[in-house]
Amino acid sequence: MKLKLPKPPVPGSLMPRPKRPGDGNGNGNGRVSPAEQAVETAKESGITAVDWIDERTSLSGGARWMMFRKVPKGTNWFYTLGSATMFAFLSQAVTGVFLAMYYDPSPVRAYESTRYLTNEAFLGEFVRGMHKWGSTVMVILVFLHMARTFFFGAYKYPRELNWVIGVVLLILTLVMSFTGYLLPFDQRSYWATIVGVNINGTGPLMGPYLSDFLRGGSDFGATTLSRFYAIHMLLVPGALAALIGAHLYLVARLGTTAPPWLKAEPSEELRRSKV
Amino acid sequence: MPDRRKNIKSSYTSERSVPGAFEGETVTRRRFMTGSVHVFGGMAAAAFTLPALGFALGPVFEQDEIRWEDVGATGDFPLATYVPRVITFTPGIGEVGKTTVYVRRHNPEIDPPKKDRYDNFVAMTTRCMHLGCPIRYIEASQRFVCPCHGGVYDFQGKVSGGPPVRPLDRFYTRVQRGRVEVGPRYSVNSELRRFSPRDPGEPLDGIGQYAYPRRPSTAPRPKDAKRS
Numbered sequence: 006m007k008l009k010l011p012k013p014p015v016p017g018s019l020m021p022r023p024k025r026p027g028d029g030n031g032n033g034n035g036r037v038s039p040a041e042q043a044v045e046t047a048k049e050s051g052i053t054a055v056d057w058i059d060e061r062t063s064l065s066g067g068a069r070w071m072m073f074r075k076v077p078k079g080t081n082w083f084y085t086l087g088s089a090t091m092f093a094f095l096s097q098a099v100t101g102v103f104l105a106m107y108y109d110p111s112p113v114r115a116y117e118s119t120r121y122l123t124n125e126a127f128l129g130e131f132v133r134g135m136h137k138w139g140s141t142v143m144v145i146l147v148f149l150h151m152a153r154t155f156f157f158g159a160y161k162y163p164r165e166l167n168w169v170i171g172v173v174l175l176i177l178t179l180v181m182s183f184t185g186y187l188l189p190f191d192q193r194s195y196w197a198t199i200v201g202v203n204i205n206g207t208g209p210l211m212g213p214y215l216s217d218f219l220r221g222g223s224d225f226g227a228t229t230l231s232r233f234y235a236i237h238m239l240l241v242p243g244a245l246a247a248l249i250g251a252h253l254y255l256v257a258r259l260g261t262t263a264p265p266w267l268k269a270e271p272s273e274e275l276r277r278s279k280v
Numbered sequence: 281m282p283d284r285r286k287n288i289k290s291s292y293t294s295e296r297s298v299p300g301a302f303e304g305e306t307v308t309r310r311r312f313m314t315g316s317v318h319v320f321g322g323m324a325a326a327a328f329t330l331p332a333l334g335f336a337l338g339p340v341f342e343q344d345e346i347r348w349e350d351v352g353a354t355g356d357f358p359l360a361t362y363v364p365r366v367i368t369f370t371p372g373i374g375e376v377g378k379t380t381v382y383v384r385r386h387n388p389e390i391d392p393p394k395k396d397r398y399d400n401f402v403a404m405t406t407r408c409m410h411l412g413c414p415i416r417y418i419e420a421s422q423r424f425v426c427p428c429h430g431g432v433y434d435f436q437g438k439v440s441g442g443p444p445v446r447p448l449d450r451f452y453t454r455v456q457r458g459r460v461e462v463g464p465r466y467s468v469n470s471e472l473r474r475f476s477p478r479d480p481g482e483p484l485d486g487i488g489q490y491a492y493p494r495r496p497s498t499a500p501r502p503k504d505a506k507r508s
Contacts, residue, residue: 112373195376199412200428206479209491214340216479221339223477223497226370226377228339 070257077263083157084261086150091249093143097181098246100136101238108188110234112227115190140182147178159262167255170248177245184237187230198233199225344499347371348454348461351383357401357460359387362417367462380406381451381462382417382424390436392472396506403451403462404437409444412480424448438470445483446470452502464499473508476501 059065076084107122107129109115122129151171154160160168187198202225206216221228263269293301293308301308351365362382370377382404386394394400404424408415413428423440424433432441437448447470452463465477469484477499478484482492 112376190376196413199407203412203479203481206492207481210493213479213482213492213495217340217495217497218337222342223344223495223499224369227373 071253074257074260076261077267079264079267080261081264083153083264086146086153087256090143090146090150091253093139093146094245094249096139097136097143098242100132100139101242103132104136105238108234110188110231112190112230115188115230119189119191140185144178144182147175151175156265157262158265161262164255164259164262167252167259170252170255174245174248174252177241177248181237181241181245184233184241187233188237190230195225198229339497341496343497344464346464346499346502348456348463350459351381351403351462352460354385354401354455354458354460357383357385359385361419361422362404364417365462369465380414382406383453383460383462395474395508396504398452398454398463398502398505400455401453401460403453405449405451405465407449407480409439409446409448409480410442415448436472437468438472445481445488446478446485447472449477452505454502463502466501471508474501474505475507 055065104122107118107126109118119133123133124130154168154171183198183201186201187194202216202219205219206212208215217223219229219232220226221232290296291306293305294303298308347369349367351367352363357363362384364380365383366378366380368378384402386400386402391402404417406414406416408426408428408431410426410429410431413426413431415424415426415431415433417424422435424437426432426442426444430442431439431444433444433448434440437450439445439447447468449465449467451465454461454463467475467478467484469475469489475484475489476494478492478495482488484492
């Protein structure tokens, strides 16, 4: 079983040249150099490996369904904001995993370990910088993506559920920002968290209990930092990844909308019958 | 349709001609197995979800203990100004668990009459009652000022300007062998009536005292302390 994917739209000059008749396969002079043979085998082996997996999983159908979709006329750069947000999330996930190798979420060690990974670990400043600035970039991209969806009317039937999932993703992104802010454990993060938790607490009736739940006690205590750390790196990222999967599935299932300035064109047949 | 409605199905599987039915059986084995799988699956899921949930929610219901911290001799604290002292409100987490309190002697000329034996010294928190920023006492104006959003409190800790929703929280104080000790925190409303400690941002006048109820996690007040 050979994997057959549609040819990507490559300009003719970049396409591989067809073999000249008489070269290669026997019917000409019949000579194939060993180098050519090796290249051919290497090319085949990749396809063989993919075929081996595909024969056992049938993943290629799903991959083709996901990747080779029809998009409406007028699709433009604004449609890339969702993917941009997803790549911001992936960047956060990757840099976050590596930051966790140095970070120590205990109240007496957190600041020192952050200082170490920023100032002394190789490329630590760069990776932490990517995580820190990337979080801001992600929030901005989420809002731009949301604005695109809103102004293009892409939240309407049948895509309401995707809007709802998107709003949950927005909230989870903000939860990530809030919980991540405490982790460097300097004066700014500490007081920002105090203020943030107290804002939660101003919700009547449930607010005080929500504050206690966030802090793990009546005041900022021994477990508050590790609690925020667990929420930041285990609880919310898992939920985010799962919901991004659902979000993408619905995008592929329902397709994207045309921009609102495009009028729907009736089919040729319909137009003729009306005249 | 009316014919079918008259033809009520028997509750016995044997009478419904289910293959292999037992005498007197009303639930098919397939239905029974489906039900048991759901029940056992639910029990298995609950067996790890409920303890984990309880574990996460536990601290909300765990009550703090009363702790008394020595802040100095009774002679250290004047009547007309505050003396800053550092106390530990959460032990075992280093500098993070410490906070500053402002302490002075009870002044009968400006303070309301002493409520009980925990009122001989006034210990004021440094948490702003707007959103919890650290305030400081300015000697020249005899006021507490918050750097974040401009909250101002007078000498008694009552709000004299800005966004704070209630006067500054206080701590119970007691005198043991000539030393002043600072105990659990309590909140006050604008008439300086005592309430269990609330978080900043929660008003205690009028409907506020009901909208922001007591939390089970805060330390109890000393046994013989009076509310007002």
